[in-house]
Amino acid sequence: MTKRASRIANHIVALREDLADITQQRFQSAKSLADANAYYRIAPRIIYSMPPLDQLTDNQIHHARDFFDDPWANRPRHDTLLCSWCGADDHNIEDCKPLTKCEYCGRWGHCSDFCRTPHDACSINEPCRVPREHARWGLHTCPSDVRVFHA
């Protein structure tokens, strides 16, 4: 029985590593989208253009547009979240602390939003990788020397 427990535990560790790899890829993807100016390329189309009505009804378009343009809607709705690891309903399982590796500092056990040293992800000759809304954005020195315009 002990062997089996050990085998399952090792399996969980391997899966956790895989999850960390995927999380890191997601972070790289977000970085690429930022570098491509993706949000500001699509946002005007969504807010000001009219998609063909054969794809969506008028009502659906208005609902989707209001949700997209709502400044407070910055995360999935609370009623759609459920973590089957710890049972909490304020995050999904992939964002659960015991399974999470921080995107900024690469350490286990905390979400990126609560990282104490977020500027570990930044480097010289590249723009800062930490959003200004991060709690510790101004409390930790950023090595980046590229100044960018914030809209």
Place this chain on the structure above:
Amino acid sequence: MTEATDNESIPALALVLEDEDREETQTPAPGSPMPGVHPGFGWFCNANEETGSPIFREYVVDDGLEIIAPYYQLDMDTDSPELLLTRGRRCTVHSRTLRARKDPYPRPVLTRKQRYSFEANQPFSRLVDWALDQEEDDTLKAEVA
């Protein structure tokens, strides 16, 4: 003394020249790599039709040469979309992770709100997909997928 007489006087050189002539005129053996020849269906020329500049400025090393691959293909069927590059028919195919094409200017990192805009299965996801289609940038679509 003429060139022909020179070659005849050095038999080894004559053989080498004969070999070189044969290489130039011979068609490649079936199955051998054919750099510069269009690899076939699904492959595109890596050059902008209007400007002639490469679409993907990605270098590949093949036969000791480092060049910008003349042909490319986008493989969207994998978990993470890939950019396939080759020098020609039956040449080595190099794969790279497909990333959204960078804007020439440095851009700030996405805020939480902006990052959430690209989440799947949200009320606005179909509108985002439609807007991405309108952009006509496959690299951007692949990055979001």
